[in-house]
Amino acid sequence: xxxxxxxxxxxxxxxxxxxxxxxxxxxxxxxxxxxxxxxxxxxxxxxxxxxxxxxxxxxxxxxxxxxxxxxxxxxxxxxxxxxxxxxxxxxxxxxxxxxxxxxxxxxxxxxxxxxxxxxxxxxxxxxxxxxxxxxxxxxxxxxxxxxxxxxxxxxxxxxxxxxxxxxxxxxxxxxxxxxxxxxxxxxxxxxxxxxxxxxxxxxxxxxxxxxxxxxxxxxxxxxxxxxxxxxxxxxxxxxxxxxxxxxxxxxxxxxxxxxxxxxxxxxxxxxxxxxxxxxxxxxxxxxxxxxxxxxxxxxxxxxxxxxxxxxxxxxxxxxxxxxxxxxxxxxxxxxxxxxxxxxxxxxxxxxxxxxxxxxxxxxxxxxxxxxxxxxxxxxxxxxxxxxxxxxxxxxxxxxxxxxxxxxxxxxxxxxxxxxxxxxxxxxxxxxxxxxxxxxxxxxxxxxxxxxxxxxxxxxxxxxxxxxxxxxxxxxxxxxxxxxx
Amino acid sequence: xxxxxxxxxxxxxxxxxxxxxxxxxxxxxxxxxxxxxxxxxxxxxxxxxxxxxxxxxxxxxxxxxxxxxxxxxxxxxxxxxxxxxxxxxxxxxxxxxxxxxxxxxxxxxxxxxxxxxxxxxxxxxxxxxxxxxxxxxxxxxxxxxxxxxxxxxxxxxxxxxxxxxxxxxxxxxxxxxxxxxxxxxxxxxxxxxxxxxxxxxxxxxxxxxxxxxxxxxxxxxxxxxxxxxxxxxxxxxxxxxxxxxxxxxxxxxxxxxxxxxxxxxxxxxxxxxxxxxxxxxxxxxxxxxxxxxxxxxxxxxxxxxxxxxxxxxxxxxxxxxxxxxxxxxxxxxxxxxxxxxxxxxxxxxxxxxxxxxxxxxxxxxxxxxxxxxxxxxxxxxxxxxxxxxxxxxxxxxxxxxxxxxxxxxxxxxxxxxxxxxxxxxxxxxxxxxxxxxxxxxxxxxxxxxxxxxxxxxxxxxxxxxxxxxxxxxxxx
Numbered sequence: 009x010x011x012x013x014x015x016x017x018x019x020x021x022x023x024x025x026x027x028x029x030x031x032x033x034x035x036x037x038x039x040x041x042x043x044x045x046x047x048x049x050x051x052x053x054x055x056x057x058x059x060x061x062x063x064x065x066x067x068x069x070x071x072x073x074x075x076x077x078x079x080x081x082x083x084x085x086x087x088x089x090x091x092x093x094x095x096x097x098x099x100x101x102x103x104x105x106x107x108x109x110x111x112x113x114x115x116x117x118x119x120x121x122x123x124x125x126x127x128x129x130x131x132x133x134x135x136x137x138x139x140x141x142x143x144x145x146x147x148x149x150x151x152x153x154x155x156x157x158x159x160x161x162x163x164x165x166x167x168x169x170x171x172x173x174x175x176x177x178x179x180x181x182x183x184x185x186x187x188x189x190x191x192x193x194x195x196x197x198x199x200x201x202x203x204x205x206x207x208x209x210x211x212x213x214x215x216x217x218x219x220x221x222x223x224x225x226x227x228x229x230x231x232x233x234x235x236x237x238x239x240x241x242x243x244x245x246x247x248x249x250x251x252x253x254x255x256x257x258x259x260x261x262x263x264x265x266x267x268x269x270x271x272x273x274x275x276x277x278x279x280x281x282x283x284x285x286x287x288x289x290x291x292x293x294x295x296x297x298x299x300x301x302x303x304x305x306x307x308x309x310x311x312x313x314x315x316x317x318x319x320x321x322x323x324x325x326x327x328x329x330x331x332x333x334x335x336x337x338x339x340x341x342x343x344x345x346x347x348x349x350x351x352x353x354x355x356x357x358x359x360x361x362x363x364x365x366x367x368x369x370x371x372x373x374x375x376x377x378x379x380x381x382x383x384x385x386x387x388x389x390x391x392x393x394x395x396x397x398x399x400x401x402x403x404x405x406x407x408x409x410x411x412x413x414x415x416x417x418x419x420x421x422x423x424x425x426x427x428x429x430x431x432x433x434x435x436x437x438x439x440x441x442x443x444x445x446x447x448x449x450x451x452x453x454x455x456x457x458x459x460x461x462x463x464x465x466x467x468x469x470x471x472x473x474x475x476x477x478x479x480x481x482x483x484x485x486x487x488x489x490x491x492x
Numbered sequence: 493x494x495x496x497x498x499x500x501x502x503x504x505x506x507x508x509x510x511x512x513x514x515x516x517x518x519x520x521x522x523x524x525x526x527x528x529x530x531x532x533x534x535x536x537x538x539x540x541x542x543x544x545x546x547x548x549x550x551x552x553x554x555x556x557x558x559x560x561x562x563x564x565x566x567x568x569x570x571x572x573x574x575x576x577x578x579x580x581x582x583x584x585x586x587x588x589x590x591x592x593x594x595x596x597x598x599x600x601x602x603x604x605x606x607x608x609x610x611x612x613x614x615x616x617x618x619x620x621x622x623x624x625x626x627x628x629x630x631x632x633x634x635x636x637x638x639x640x641x642x643x644x645x646x647x648x649x650x651x652x653x654x655x656x657x658x659x660x661x662x663x664x665x666x667x668x669x670x671x672x673x674x675x676x677x678x679x680x681x682x683x684x685x686x687x688x689x690x691x692x693x694x695x696x697x698x699x700x701x702x703x704x705x706x707x708x709x710x711x712x713x714x715x716x717x718x719x720x721x722x723x724x725x726x727x728x729x730x731x732x733x734x735x736x737x738x739x740x741x742x743x744x745x746x747x748x749x750x751x752x753x754x755x756x757x758x759x760x761x762x763x764x765x766x767x768x769x770x771x772x773x774x775x776x777x778x779x780x781x782x783x784x785x786x787x788x789x790x791x792x793x794x795x796x797x798x799x800x801x802x803x804x805x806x807x808x809x810x811x812x813x814x815x816x817x818x819x820x821x822x823x824x825x826x827x828x829x830x831x832x833x834x835x836x837x838x839x840x841x842x843x844x845x846x847x848x849x850x851x852x853x854x855x856x857x858x859x860x861x862x863x864x865x866x867x868x869x870x871x872x873x874x875x876x877x878x879x880x881x882x883x884x885x886x887x888x889x890x891x892x893x894x895x896x897x898x899x900x901x902x903x904x905x906x907x908x909x910x911x912x913x914x915x916x917x918x919x920x921x922x923x924x925x926x927x928x929x930x931x932x933x934x935x936x937x938x939x940x941x942x943x944x945x946x947x948x949x950x951x952x953x954x955x956x957x958x959x960x961x962x963x964x965x966x967x968x
Contacts, residue, residue, distance in 0.1 A: 183536075183537050183538040183554075184517055184538075
């Protein structure tokens with residue numbers, strides 16, 4: 009047990025930090041007297057007390073985290089914190105633990121799938137807490153911890169690497185990891201402030217502006233309204249949402265370099281950003297034309313409005329909706345689900361396998377074709393101007409394979425438990441890509457409330473797998489990890 | 493401090509390691525991806541792949557905002573060009589280059605700001621050679637360091653029964669020494685742990701002790717801790733590489749030197765360039781060879797090859813076969829800690845020896861000399877005190893009334909340091925350092941311009957020491 013003391017010590021600090029973030033909904037609840045104060049109060053005290061208790065028990069520990077500890081740490085943070093996050097939901101809404109844990113994981117992994125209905129009638133602080141989780145989980149709890157806790161240099165680096173999405177994790181913006189984490193959170197916060205202001209100016213109420221900013225920047229898709237963005241029925245608000253979803257779907261390291269250098273050139277030299285915009289906006293136009301062709305909408309302008317919002321929302325793995333797009337001809341929602349599995353950039357708050365991996369996979373296939381034609385050709389796999397090192401290439405290939413296996417096996421599990429195939433497949437895809445709504449029974453017009461407990465747990469696991477990019481979670485589950 | 497290190501070799505890596513632990517922003521540039529990946533996995537720093545003299549690579553490494561450039565690639569030419577680029581393109585305030593060739597090292601004009609703009613030319617081989625040469629001057633010592641341009645000596649040595657002070661409290665030292673001679677016990681290490689010396693502390697047989705005294709008095713003070721030894725006359729060097737060759741050159745004429753080199757051609761080259769040294773072609777871990785060459789009569793065995801393992805084995809063997817004192821060059825810290833004081837008398841870590849000069853550029857304030865002790869755990873700083881009673885927390889105050897910093901204390905002060913022409917007809921133009929050495933007792937008052945020697949048993953308190961000597965900004 010001694011061996012895990014360093015992990016427990018850091019974990020206790022992260023729990024403590026997470027507990028303190030509950031002060032926001034707690035304060036709001038007290039200010040508005042919305043009836044949820046007692047629940048938040050209990051949840052807050054319980055969280056802070058366990059954090060402080062664990063810290064006190066291990067306060068004399070001085071060892072640094074090892075590489076293995078880093079993985080364990082990240083896995084523990086992402087499986088334990090949702091328990092605390094679920095506390096207010098259990099206490100206030102009388103949800104079962106399974107449902108509350110699902111809701112919390114869905115928030116923290118920025119999935120946005122929900123089991124709740126009647127959102128409009130809930131205490132404001134509960135909705136605030138749900139969306140705030142999305143925002144915190146978006147940039148990453150560990151990244152936040154590394155930024156604000158004096159987290160043991162190299163140990164912090166390992167954890168940072170285990171949490172941040174994307175195949176190439178050694179491109180650091182600043183020499184020190186704490187500075188990098190700080191820079192990312194500052195850029196994230198600045199963009200968030202802009203987003204909230206824009207929502208407010210576009211006509212949302214202050215509370216709606218803040219909550220939807222949280223959900224937009226984290227690409228989570230929680231809303232305080234059952235009707236999601238259809239509630240506002242405002243093209244301006246939709247346009248603002250589209251813009252910020254696109255921002256959040258790009259690599260925040262690129263934003264950071266652009267912000268600190270005061271130039272737009274970093275966006276041009278980031279190969280992911282270009283492809284992300286091209287693929288997403290291309291799909292918007294294509295689907296709009298497709299919808300007009302099938303007579304779903306009379307005018308192209310109307311089709312474009314609905315296509316733009318819903319396609320961008322799903323492609324960036326956000327999960328807002330302005331209409332029940334599952335009623336569109338089947339190709340359109342399927343294409344959107346396909347997009348969400350790769351469109352967003354590494355280092356963004358989105359899910360999926362990330363654009364960079366898609367590019368690498370595509371170029372690897374292209375290289376094999378070239379090699380068949382020109383056996384002597386020297387043909388490196390290049391993304392942007394840089395050749396991809398072989399170890400990263402193999403990691404990407406392995407990742408692609410494991411990703412497919414995970415989708416297939418979990419779809420099988422869900423159909424074994426009795427779901428029909430469209431629902432099962434789309435629920436898994438929507439969960440593992442952290443998108444939110446799927447198709448069929450879990451489509452945009454309904455939610456995950458209809459699933460059995462077992463099915464809920466499968467989806468919860470899929471969301472965690474997706475957020476931690478599979479390997480971080482799988483590493484901890486291998487027997488070799490626990491061998492002495 | 494933002495520091496860019498060029499070259500991730502042995503020197504670069506160890507420099508990065510010691511600097512990164514002090515909250516510096518480190519970027520390492522090298523053309524070898526694997527070496528960089530090694531550093532990246534172990535330390536919190538940034539790495540950049542590319543040619544270290546290339547302006548675009550240097551720009552990538554953030555040289556524009558850097559405070560210090562340390563160019564330690566294996567190539568003198570790359571280091572020189574990098575310093576030039578850093579100076580003229582990026583305006584980096586301080587630039588250090590590692591230079592091996594004497595031709596570059598000796599040419600002041602070449603290194604001047606208008607030419608290659610090297611602030612400090614570091615030659616680790618030279619630093620180590622000087623370090624070893626001083627060990628030969630003081631056969632009793634484990635480590636000999638100097639401050640204030642040689643006016644003050646700090647010597648680390650092992651206390652043995654027979655020393656006047658061993659077995660009695662430190663306060664008795666005063667009664668042994670003549671009135672004009674003063675010294676100070678700066679630190680005591682017993683069983684690997686540090687003991688803060690006070691007047692009542694009793695020095696035990698086997699303690700590792702650091703003593704401080706004026707250069708001309710240090711031998712007398714050392715006698716407090718152990719009997720004096722005969723000067724070294726017979727030395728055997730294992731390894732005729734860069735360092736071995738230089739050391740042999742330095743010792744030539746002073747003592748009788750035998751050098752063992754395993755590579756035939758290298759041995760011939762070394763033999764050609766030396767006059768009185770006996771160069772042997774063979775393996776230094778071969779006991780027959782050592783036997784033949786009379787290892788038991790050697791007073792000193794220096795294992796100076798590139799390989800830690802060979803050095804350790806060779807030195808241990810020599811010790812077992814009857815050599816009086818054995819010294820080994822050991823790069824790996826874990827190895828050095830393993831063998832020092834056991835089979836090997838002195839383990840020299842090349843990185844720790846050469847890091848001191850780099851640290852003077854990293855420390856804040858007017859720090860003129862830093863010596864890294866106990867493999868980086870402790871540090872001795874020479875700081876010039878500036879300001880007056882109004883804007884400095886140190887100047888104009890008695891040592892006894894300064895705020896207490898746990899793990900650090902003022903050991904000595906050198907006043908009126910300067911150079912004067914020595915009245916000597918035979919060595920024309922020779923300069924002599926003057927300056928009064930004051931051992932810092934409670935009532936010594938620090939004056940502006942004093943060189944203050946501060947001993948930090950724990951490196952963590954160095955920041956507080958820097959703060960103490962900070963001058964309020966209205967001074968300038």
